[in-house]
Amino acid sequence: xxxxxxxxxxxxxxxKGTIARLAEEIPAGCKLMVTFGGGSxxxxxxxxxxxxxxxxxxxxxxxxxxPNPKIETLRKAVEQCRRWGVDYLLAVGGGSVLDGTKLIAxxxxxxxxxxxxVRNNALIGxxxxxxxVMTLPATASEMNRNAVISSIETKxxxxxxxxxxxxxxxxxxTTFSLPxxxxxxxxxxxxxxxxxxxxxxxxxxxxxxxxSEGILQTLVEIAxxxxxxxxxxxxxxxxxxxxxxxxxxxxAMGVTEDWSxxxxxxxxxxxxxLTHGHTLAIVFPGLLKVLRDQKMAKILQYGERVWGIHDGTxxxxxxxxIDATENFFRSLGLQTRLHEVGIGEDIILEIERRFNxxxxxFGEGRNVNGTIARRILEAVK
Amino acid sequence: xxxxxxxxxxxxxxxKGTIARLAEEIPAGCKLMVTFGGGSxxxxxxxxxxxxxxxxxxxxxxxxxxPNPKIETLRKAVEQCRRWGVDYLLAVGGGSVLDGTKLIAxxxxxxxxxxxxVRNNALIGxxxxxxxVMTLPATASEMNRNAVISSIETKxxxxxxxxxxxxxxxxxxTTFSLPxxxxxxxxxxxxxxxxxxxxxxxxxxxxxxxxSEGILQTLVEIAxxxxxxxxxxxxxxxxxxxxxxxxxxxxAMGVTEDWSxxxxxxxxxxxxxLTHGHTLAIVFPGLLKVLRDQKMAKILQYGERVWGIHDGTxxxxxxxxIDATENFFRSLGLQTRLHEVGIGEDIILEIERRFNxxxxxFGEGRNVNGTIARRILEAVK
Numbered sequence: 001x002x003x004x005x006x007x008x009x010x011x012x013x014x015x016k017g018t019i020a021r022l023a024e025e026i027p028a029g030c031k032l033m034v035t036f037g038g039g040s041x042x043x044x045x046x047x048x049x050x051x052x053x054x055x056x057x058x059x060x061x062x063x064x065x066x067p068n069p070k071i072e073t074l075r076k077a078v079e080q081c082r083r084w085g086v087d088y089l090l091a092v093g094g095g096s097v098l099d100g101t102k103l104i105a106x107x108x109x110x111x112x113x114x115x116x117x118v119r120n121n122a123l124i125g126x127x128x129x130x131x132x133v134m135t136l137p138a139t140a141s142e143m144n145r146n147a148v149i150s151s152i153e154t155k156x157x158x159x160x161x162x163x164x165x166x167x168x169x170x171x172x173x174t175t176f177s178l179p180x181x182x183x184x185x186x187x188x189x190x191x192x193x194x195x196x197x198x199x200x201x202x203x204x205x206x207x208x209x210x211x212s213e214g215i216l217q218t219l220v221e222i223a224x225x226x227x228x229x230x231x232x233x234x235x236x237x238x239x240x241x242x243x244x245x246x247x248x249x250x251x252a253m254g255v256t257e258d259w260s261x262x263x264x265x266x267x268x269x270x271x272x273x274l275t276h277g278h279t280l281a282i283v284f285p286g287l288l289k290v291l292r293d294q295k296m297a298k299i300l301q302y303g304e305r306v307w308g309i310h311d312g313t314x315x316x317x318x319x320x321x322i323d324a325t326e327n328f329f330r331s332l333g334l335q336t337r338l339h340e341v342g343i344g345e346d347i348i349l350e351i352e353r354r355f356n357x358x359x360x361x362f363g364e365g366r367n368v369n370g371t372i373a374r375r376i377l378e379a380v381k
Numbered sequence: 382x383x384x385x386x387x388x389x390x391x392x393x394x395x396x397k398g399t400i401a402r403l404a405e406e407i408p409a410g411c412k413l414m415v416t417f418g419g420g421s422x423x424x425x426x427x428x429x430x431x432x433x434x435x436x437x438x439x440x441x442x443x444x445x446x447x448p449n450p451k452i453e454t455l456r457k458a459v460e461q462c463r464r465w466g467v468d469y470l471l472a473v474g475g476g477s478v479l480d481g482t483k484l485i486a487x488x489x490x491x492x493x494x495x496x497x498x499v500r501n502n503a504l505i506g507x508x509x510x511x512x513x514v515m516t517l518p519a520t521a522s523e524m525n526r527n528a529v530i531s532s533i534e535t536k537x538x539x540x541x542x543x544x545x546x547x548x549x550x551x552x553x554x555t556t557f558s559l560p561x562x563x564x565x566x567x568x569x570x571x572x573x574x575x576x577x578x579x580x581x582x583x584x585x586x587x588x589x590x591x592x593s594e595g596i597l598q599t600l601v602e603i604a605x606x607x608x609x610x611x612x613x614x615x616x617x618x619x620x621x622x623x624x625x626x627x628x629x630x631x632x633a634m635g636v637t638e639d640w641s642x643x644x645x646x647x648x649x650x651x652x653x654x655l656t657h658g659h660t661l662a663i664v665f666p667g668l669l670k671v672l673r674d675q676k677m678a679k680i681l682q683y684g685e686r687v688w689g690i691h692d693g694t695x696x697x698x699x700x701x702x703i704d705a706t707e708n709f710f711r712s713l714g715l716q717t718r719l720h721e722v723g724i725g726e727d728i729i730l731e732i733e734r735r736f737n738x739x740x741x742x743f744g745e746g747r748n749v750n751g752t753i754a755r756r757i758l759e760a761v762k
Contacts (some may be wrong), residue, residue: 002620003396008389014635015384206602208624209593218588237382241588241634250631253622254395 001205009141011167014241016233018171019046022053022090025131025167030088032059033081034103037093038066044177046135049358050092060084065093068150068157068269068276069100071115074107081128083107089130091165095139098132099147102162105130118149123162131167135174135239138186138277140193140247142168150270157270159262170244172237176230183226184332186243191219192261192280193246193327199288200256200364202297205292211251213305215242220306223332260362261287264373267351272343281329282336286380288322290372294360294365338381348377382586382635389630391524392548395622397550397614400427403471406512406548411469413440414462416482418474419447425558427516429471431564441465443719445476449531449538449650449657450481459488459495461510462509462594470511472546476520479513480528483543486511499530502541512548517620519567519626519658521574523549529691531651538651540643551625553618557611564607564715567624572600572709573642573661574627580669581637581745583678592632594686596623603686641669641743645754648732652725662710663717667761669703671753675746719762729758 013021026032034050041047062077080086081104091101107114109126117124134142142146145164150157178186198212220244225235245251264287265279288299296314303309303321313322326336335341338348355361355370362368368376394402407413415431422428430708443458461467462485468573472482486509488495498505517522522528526545531538559567579593600623606616626632645668646660677695684690684702693701707717719729736742736751743749749757 001396001615001622003399005392005394007392011386011388012634013386015382018384205622206619207595207599207626210598211592214588214595215589217591221587234382237635238587240383241586245588253393254618 002256004252004254006249006253008143008164010164010248012143012244013167013169015237016171016173018169019049019133019174020053022050022133022169023057025169026088026090030058031084031086032057032088032090033077033084033086033104034090034092034357035062035065035077035097035104036060037097038064041092041135044135044174046092046133046174050133059090060086063098065097067096068148069096069103069147071103071118071151072153074100074103074149075114078107078114087128089128091130091132093142094134095135098134098141098165099139099149101130101132102141102145102147103149103160104128106162115151118158118160121162124162127163127271129166130163131169133171133174136178136182136186136234137170137175137236137243138189140190140244142170142380143244143248146247148251148266148276155270156166157266159266170240172233172240174238178230178232178286180227180333181275183230183239183336185275185281187219187223187226187239187277187332188281188329188334189277190243190246191216192277192284194251195284196258196261197252197255199295199298199302200258202301204255205253208251208255209301213302215246215251216302216306218242220328222351223328227332243282256364258363260368260373262374263360263362263368264351267354268343268347271347271350272341273343278334278341281332281334282338282341282380283376285322285326285329285336286376286378287368288318288325289379290376291363292318292322293369294367337378338377345357345381348374348381351377385633385635386695387630387634389524389545391545391629393524394548394550396618397552397554399550400430400514400555401434403431403514403550404438406550407438407469407471411439412465412467413438413469413471413709414443414458414465414467414485415440415459415471415473416446416485417441419445420475420572421558422516425516425555427473427514427555431514440471441467446478446481448477449529449654450477452484452499452530452532453534454531455481455488456495457737458474458485462489466511467682470509472511473516475493475515475517476522479515479522479546480530482511482513483522483528484530485509487543489713496532499539499541500513502543503651505543508544510547511544511731512546512550514550514552514555517559517563517567518617518624519570520558521571521625524550524625524629527628529647529657538647540647548651551621553614553621556617556621559611559736561608561611562656562704564611564620565715566656566662567598568600568607568620568658568713569662569710569715570658571620571624571627572597572673573658573665575632576665577639577643578633578636580676580683581639583682585636585706586634589634589636589727590682596627596632597683597687599623603711608713641745641749641754644741644743644749645732645757648735649724649728652728652731653722655724657720659722661714662713663719663722663761664716664757666703666707666710666717667757667759668749669699669706670760671701671757672744672749673699675748717761719758726762729755734760
């Protein structure tokens with residue numbers, strides 16, 4: 001097991017009717033900005049619950065943080081925060097609204113352009129406190145320091161580390177109106193978050209292995225109900241809990257991580273606009289094919305414990321395990337080949353070029369460079 | 382799934398050589414008391430590492446917090462804290478030293494007798510900040526609010542809620558010198574902590590079920606090595622991580638808990654002095670026998686997933702699962718029957734009397750009263 005430091009101070013408030021407790025969590029007398037996405041919270045009743053909970057409090061609203069939140073939008077929110085003297089932020093929506101809000105929280109006190117902070121997290125100084133009402137299970141942004149921010153101008157998308165929410169309120173009932181595609185992409189996102197922390201070096205921590213497999217097994221078990229029974233409280237509650245625990249540090253203690261599937265997926269979104277979780281469902285089976293030998297021990301363990309694949313040579317079992325993984329994503333209704341989503345060789349070569357230009361290499365072996373990224377994408381053309 | 386609130390702010394610093402980082406975690410200029418047990422840390426090098434890390438800092442030492450920490454001892458530490466103006470505490474040792482230190486932290490600013498706080502946690506006001514160097518994996522006190530405090534005078538032992546450590550340093554190398562009996566009792570303690578959060582109502586959270594089973598499976602897998610390879614770093618690291626995660630709230634999200642095995646076990650320790658983890662290894666199989674029908678669905682799931690028991694009638698599978706559980710504790714070298722540890726009918730009747738006198742009943746069904754406690758103990762005479 002590797003040495004590690006774990007700390008996650010977020011207060012997670014989970015369950016039916018919990019939005020009503022919002023005001024208890026936000027200090028009295030603060031100057032609050034509430035951030036939103038495109039308006040779906042006005043249709044599903046979340047906006048009404050939030051405004052009822054904040055009755056009598058001093059706050060302004062900022063609308064329009066889009067999926068894959070754009071620096072161009074967030075700069076406007078930063079300006080408004082400064083103008084109004086905002087000292088606390090509340091994100092209401094999905095992972096994109098919260099990710100964008102994290103960037104705002106870091107940028108308000110920064111004397112420069114907010115994009116600097118995305119490219120160099122070390123420039124982050126004072127961060128405004130923030131909490132959230134999370135309505136879309138996927139990113140686990142509600143219980144981690146991460147944000148992923150995009151630029152329209154440069155067609156780039158990068159992950160960054162900001163800070164943990166002070167509190168996160170998750171009422172599974174707020175997810176009842178989510179479109180099926182978002183449920184599918186969210187489950188794929190959670191599945192791959194787990195894989196980025198699990199599908200690396202075998203034998204580092206039997207407990208972390210069991211916990212990662214536990215999330216994967218649960219996702220496989222609940223996926224049909226999450227897709228089909230859109231108002232089933234327990235299915236959506238289980239899905240939300242999987243999403244949060246998939247990337248809040250609980251399964252990362254003492255183990256080596258990968259994250260190359262995300263790095264490649266971010267490029268697909270930045271260039272083509274494809275939904276994040278969907279990019280991962282395409283890239284990951286390709287990564288397993290290309291890095292099969294390097295990850296063989298873990299592929300076999302995963303195949304046995306999650307898919308019940310026990311018989312055959314290691315190569316046969318690995319092939320069946322990779323097929324089972326791709327078939328799972330297809331069972332969610334997601335295409336798993338690049339040609340199915342209109343991505344061709346030109347984008348593959350552009351991603352290779354970007355990786356090479358930046359001189360980066362990802363994965364537990366630090367070997368996923370431009371060439372390997374191209375091979376991974378060509379394996380799922 | 383039940384509604385829940387999760388928050389655990391402890392910073393966990395885990396791995397080889399981490400005691401050297403101690404001074405970074407304790408604010409400069411504070412007046413520190415370092416608390417210890419009976420002196421084993423002077424033999425295994427931990428004391429030397431701690432004093433080296435605290436070189437140049439202002440601190441006093443308090444020695445002699447015993448297993449099942451006694452209020453009579455802790456009152457002396459509280460007096461010394463007041464006399465020296467102590468404003469930060471550091472516990473160095475096992476769960477008992479840390480539990481005792483939590484009580485000290487709560488009692489220093491309380492204008493009354495410290496035992497009041499044990500009997501009525503609502504009286505706790507200001508709590509001194511504290512951290513720890515944990516050297517005995519078992520209680521998870523390093524990452525929870527719990528303390529269990531005993532009284533010599535009244536032969537009583539009660540659990541209480543105080544606060545989370547600011548930080549906990551766990552270097553698995555510090556456990557290399559632990560006697561085999563303490564390893565065995567610690568593993569039994571961890572096993573039952575998990576069971577108190579798992580062996581209740583079926584179907585509340587498939588994820589929490591998998592994570593609890595993951596700790597149980599890991600303990601079963603590593604137990605032979607933990608007992609026999611006393612200097613094996615990975616075995617002890619895995620054991621430490623199981624102990625911490627067994628009772629830090631990670632497996633309790635949205636599920637119903639029990640805790641009657643602990644309540645009965647505390648009485649056995651209070652009256653007879655038997656080591657805590659050992660009491661649980663005796664009581665728990667008895668509890669499964671007496672409450673078999675109430676817990677049947679969960680017993681069958683546990684038997685199948687942890688012990689691979691698939692065939693037979695539910696009653697047969699339950700019986701084999703309970704036997705497998707008792708045999709696991711015996712494989713650790715622990716006796717599992719009361720007559721083997723010199724506990725007879727008189728103590729059983731005294732426990733029944735105490736439960737009845739206090740008017741208490743425990744367990745997910747609130748039905749483990751004095752009568753049921755007696756039946757549980759009689760099932761493992």
